[in-house]
Amino acid sequence: MNAIVLSAVLGVVMMFSGIFSQNKDVIRVTAIAAMIILLITNLLELNGFRLFEFNTHNMLVFDTFGLLFNSVLFACTLFFMLISGKDIGHVGNNVAEYYALIFFILCGVAIVSSFNTLLLLFLGIEIISIPLYILTGSDKRNLKGNEASLKYFLMGAFSTGLMLMGIALIYGAKGSFQMDIIAMGSGQLTPMITAGLLLLMFSMAFKVSAAPFHFWTPDVYDGAPTVFTSFMATIVKAAAFVGFIRLFEGSFGDTQPQWRLIVAIITAATLLIGNITAIFQQSVKRMLAYSSIAQAGFMMFAIVSLNERGREGLLFYATAYCIATIGVFAVLIRMRDYTFEGFNGLSRHHPTLAFTTTVFLLSLAGIPATAGFMAKFYMLSAAVGAGELLWLVILGIICAAISVYYYFRIIQAMYFKEGERQEIDSNPSFRYLLAAMAVITLLLGIFPEWLVSKLYYFVDI
Amino acid sequence: MIPVLLILIPFLTGIISFFLKNERIARGWSLLSALITFAVSLTGLVFLNNYEYLHADAAWMPALGSRFSIAMDGMGQMLCLLTALLFPVIFIATWRQTYTRANSFYGLMLLAQAGLMGVFVSVDALLFYFFWELALIPAYFLCSRWGGEKRIQVTFKFFIYTFVGSLFMLVGLIYLYTRTPDQSFALTSFYNLHLTHTEESWLFWMIFIAFAVKMPVFPFHTWQPDTYEQSPSAVTMVLSGIMVKMGIFGVIRWLAPVLSFGTWAWGDTVSVLSIIGMIYASLIAIQQDDLKRLIAYSSIAHIGLMALAIFATNDISMQGVMIQMFSHGVNITGMWIVVDLIERQFKTRKISELGGLAQKAPVLAILLVIIALANIALPLTNAFVGEFLMFSGVFTSAASKYSVLFAAGAGISIILSAIYTLNMIQRVFYGSTTTLTARGKDAGRNELWILSVIVVLILVVGVFPKPMLSLTLDTVQQVISRMFIQ
Numbered sequence: 002m003n004a005i006v007l008s009a010v011l012g013v014v015m016m017f018s019g020i021f022s023q024n025k026d027v028i029r030v031t032a033i034a035a036m037i038i039l040l041i042t043n044l045l046e047l048n049g050f051r052l053f054e055f056n057t058h059n060m061l062v063f064d065t066f067g068l069l070f071n072s073v074l075f076a077c078t079l080f081f082m083l084i085s086g087k088d089i090g091h092v093g094n095n096v097a098e099y100y101a102l103i104f105f106i107l108c109g110v111a112i113v114s115s116f117n118t119l120l121l122l123f124l125g126i127e128i129i130s131i132p133l134y135i136l137t138g139s140d141k142r143n144l145k146g147n148e149a150s151l152k153y154f155l156m157g158a159f160s161t162g163l164m165l166m167g168i169a170l171i172y173g174a175k176g177s178f179q180m181d182i183i184a185m186g187s188g189q190l191t192p193m194i195t196a197g198l199l200l201l202m203f204s205m206a207f208k209v210s211a212a213p214f215h216f217w218t219p220d221v222y223d224g225a226p227t228v229f230t231s232f233m234a235t236i237v238k239a240a241a242f243v244g245f246i247r248l249f250e251g252s253f254g255d256t257q258p259q260w261r262l263i264v265a266i267i268t269a270a271t272l273l274i275g276n277i278t279a280i281f282q283q284s285v286k287r288m289l290a291y292s293s294i295a296q297a298g299f300m301m302f303a304i305v306s307l308n309e310r311g312r313e314g315l316l317f318y319a320t321a322y323c324i325a326t327i328g329v330f331a332v333l334i335r336m337r338d339y340t341f342e343g344f345n346g347l348s349r350h351h352p353t354l355a356f357t358t359t360v361f362l363l364s365l366a367g368i369p370a371t372a373g374f375m376a377k378f379y380m381l382s383a384a385v386g387a388g389e390l391l392w393l394v395i396l397g398i399i400c401a402a403i404s405v406y407y408y409f410r411i412i413q414a415m416y417f418k419e420g421e422r423q424e425i426d427s428n429p430s431f432r433y434l435l436a437a438m439a440v441i442t443l444l445l446g447i448f449p450e451w452l453v454s455k456l457y458y459f460v461d462i
Numbered sequence: 463m464i465p466v467l468l469i470l471i472p473f474l475t476g477i478i479s480f481f482l483k484n485e486r487i488a489r490g491w492s493l494l495s496a497l498i499t500f501a502v503s504l505t506g507l508v509f510l511n512n513y514e515y516l517h518a519d520a521a522w523m524p525a526l527g528s529r530f531s532i533a534m535d536g537m538g539q540m541l542c543l544l545t546a547l548l549f550p551v552i553f554i555a556t557w558r559q560t561y562t563r564a565n566s567f568y569g570l571m572l573l574a575q576a577g578l579m580g581v582f583v584s585v586d587a588l589l590f591y592f593f594w595e596l597a598l599i600p601a602y603f604l605c606s607r608w609g610g611e612k613r614i615q616v617t618f619k620f621f622i623y624t625f626v627g628s629l630f631m632l633v634g635l636i637y638l639y640t641r642t643p644d645q646s647f648a649l650t651s652f653y654n655l656h657l658t659h660t661e662e663s664w665l666f667w668m669i670f671i672a673f674a675v676k677m678p679v680f681p682f683h684t685w686q687p688d689t690y691e692q693s694p695s696a697v698t699m700v701l702s703g704i705m706v707k708m709g710i711f712g713v714i715r716w717l718a719p720v721l722s723f724g725t726w727a728w729g730d731t732v733s734v735l736s737i738i739g740m741i742y743a744s745l746i747a748i749q750q751d752d753l754k755r756l757i758a759y760s761s762i763a764h765i766g767l768m769a770l771a772i773f774a775t776n777d778i779s780m781q782g783v784m785i786q787m788f789s790h791g792v793n794i795t796g797m798w799i800v801v802d803l804i805e806r807q808f809k810t811r812k813i814s815e816l817g818g819l820a821q822k823a824p825v826l827a828i829l830l831v832i833i834a835l836a837n838i839a840l841p842l843t844n845a846f847v848g849e850f851l852m853f854s855g856v857f858t859s860a861a862s863k864y865s866v867l868f869a870a871g872a873g874i875s876i877i878l879s880a881i882y883t884l885n886m887i888q889r890v891f892y893g894s895t896t897t898l899t900a901r902g903k904d905a906g907r908n909e910l911w912i913l914s915v916i917v918v919l920i921l922v923v924g925v926f927p928k929p930m931l932s933l934t935l936d937t938v939q940q941v942i943s944r945m946f947i948q
Binding site for chain 1 (some may be wrong): 487523524526588589595622626629632633636637639640
């Protein structure tokens with residue numbers, strides 16, 4: 002509750018901060034302070050301190066999983082603001098609005114991570130999406146950005162329509178929006194529920210950019226200002242996954258054997274399309290867009306297996322993926338040349354940048370001692386534990402091996418190829434932040450249970 | 463305590479090495495570190511040789527059932543000794559080599575050493591996998607950064623091969639873990655698994671493929687000659703001297719005793735592959751003109767024999783594999799040192815451009831001849847002990863109906879190995895000098911000294927192998943008692 006109310010309020014505060022100050026740095030610092038407040042209040046709620054008490058009529062349930070996810074995503078947003086805050090200022094003049102929109106998105110994230118009725122799921126998803134359409138087109142002079150924004154809006158609106166249709170069908174069959182009521186007595190899927198379930202599945206697959214609903218992703222990620230791509234590809238995607246798993250665990254958990262094959266096929270398609278297409282990209286930004294599709298494929302393992310290990314895995318995967326992707330994007334934003342050649346010889350002139358980027362890329366590729374490995378480990382063991390999914394697991398590891406190809410291309414460019422010296426705006430604080438994120442990636446890779454055990458540490462209230 | 467030190471010393475000194483500015487300091491620092499590690503390893507072998515000092519166990523990931531648990535049995539001790547011994551040898555032998563960014567080079571070398579030590583001592587499957595990959599990453603950077611012209615593609619191929627293999631192994635290990643009664647990654651829990659024969663059959667390949675790529679067994683070997691050729695000499699020595707042992711070690715520790723039925727059921731298949739690999743690699747080695755490629759192929763042949771011997775499933779052949787792991791590590795490092803000397807002096811590795819070196823470098827020639835004879839397992843050399851045991855084990859094996867055929871096939875490859883090794887010596891060291899070798903000199907003091915150490919090792923182990931054999935006796939008996947023969 003803390004997070005939902007406060008993020009909305011802070012969003013408004015940020016909007017007005019633009020009136021009082023035109024200085025971008027002031028606004029940035031205000032946003033960071035607001036973000037810290039948001040993170041702290043959310044952590045307080047995790048420990049049982051609620052600032053607000055409402056009767057939500059069981060429409061929202063604040064459990065450890067959701068709150069912990071919020072905390073992780075807020076912490077990642079904080080890192081994002083700290084490390085790329087300056088670059089938000091370079092997008093355009095309306096910095097206060099950008100930050101306000103980010104806070105509104107976080108409000109949606111908090112709703113999606115705690116909804117207990119399909120109505121609020123819809124609301125949460127919309128609160129996330131609409132500010133994103135604006136952020137995608139925030140660079141108004143950029144034609145590609147405008148195109149991306151419009152595309153995103155049209156496709157997003159369409160998928161929202163699918164979701165509404167699904168919700169309506171489920172409501173028709175069950176007479177309620179409440180997830181617990183939907184879950185009751187749904188041992189047998191009637192045609193109406195099946196149709197509703199499939200529509201919900203497809204719309205959620207759209208939001209997490211799973212194949213074959215992924216076509217918007219590369220264009221939108223490529224067209225949007227790179228800072229916002231970074232935000233979109235990490236925090237927003239992870240939030241959509243929380244919604245996905247909450248919805249399917251809460252409403253359709255019992256019928257899982259009946260719809261599992263479809264999700265498994267979606268997962269397989271996502272893995273294959275994401276990874277194979279990423280190989281052929283020439284621009285690192287576009288490659289990262291496809292890599293985000295590929296990584297979504299791995300996160301889908303949690304929904305396919307739908308067990309305890311999968312839940313733990315999703316939390317951990319989202320954390321590892323967000324940190325690593327934010328880190329890679331933070332460096333990419335400051336490069337002049339977005340092609341792979343742009344990274345040539347980076348290690349010689351900017352050793353810290355090159356080293357931290359390497360750590361992030363190794364994490365994305367899933368090499369041991371980085372968080373990404375443990376994330377993949379959780380997902381694979383969730384799927385092996387769920388049984389009967391060995392084909393998907395094997396496909397998964399083949400795709401993980403393919404992903405090495407395009408992640409290592411950057412490492413090869415940075416370390417083994419010679420390149421011109423390029424001016425990259427990297428002040429010490431930027432480097433320290435990158436190093437801190439790399440250290441977190443390594444520590445989480447060696448002690449993953451530090452984070453995962455928190456799922457069981459707090460008492461649900 | 464000892465295994466913890468063996469991992470920590472190279473790891474920490476390796477990290478520090480990255481921050482050293484001066485090349486000379488970095489070089490000295492890494493040699494110092496390698497010597498300390500060697501001393502620790504010897505201490506564990508001679509003075510503190512009881513279980514109390516040779517294991518460590520700490521909670522790591524309790525919810526996942528994985529512990530930081532390491533222990534050294536005879537095989538672990540022997541391979542750690544090999545690792546600890548070869549690193550200073552390699553550092554001294556390549557002392558004159560200069561590297562750009564030497565601090566990173568030595569740092570990565572030491573990190574690779576830490577990873578290798580970890581592989582040989584871990585008795586928890588997840589920990590083992592961690593170290594398995596950690597040994598690979600520094601090797602990847604070493605080869606791609608300091609290697610020859612085609613280094614980037616070649617090393618990448620090497621990386622992808624081993625990475626894919628490891629991922630399959632990971633899935634196999636996870637599957638085994640889900641089937642353990644206590645949900646644990648401990649080796650002892652793996653021993654208590656009860657799997658159906660079908661499960662064992664497919665799991666065998668999931669796990670074996672990682673080891674097969676590393677060894678390498680035919681047809682997973684294609685990365686190896688290119689990688690050996692393109693890597694800087696010091697890294698080639700690590701790769702061929704120690705890293706290939708990871709594959710053999712993996713089979714003996716994690717595959718044969720755990721999936722005993724699968725190992726037996728696929729034994730004939732793997733044996734046939736090994737023999738094809740041995741003969742094929744030997745035939746290619748005969749035609750090689752490049753010294754590095756010749757030795758690379760000869761290594762495939764030797765490793766094939768070891769793989770064959772493991773699957774023969776009896777004490778004698780297993781004992782042979784143990785001692786041969788050590789001997790092969792020592793001998794091939796000696797070969798590489800000689801090749802490296804030749805390459806540094808004449809800037810070529812082509813056999814056709816060399817000749818008559820014995821006139822110019824008599825001491826080197828004598829040392830090489832001894833090492834080369836060890837390579838073809840002549841009596842009184844260390845390799846003879848191993849190969850003799852392996853052959854008699856394979857010949858009398860009860861695991862397969864075709865053991866006599868296998869022994870005969872392996873015998874052919876030994877004859878072939880004599881052909882290419884002696885031919886190489888003859889063409890490089892004897893005959894008349896060429897324009898290139900006319901100005902040849904004997905090797906420097908460092909190299910001759912280190913080669914003599916290797917020659918002494920070859921002869922001592924060859925004449926008096928008993929301490930080596932009794933060291934690994936416990937492992938052999940344990941592994942064999944868990945293996946399956948119908």
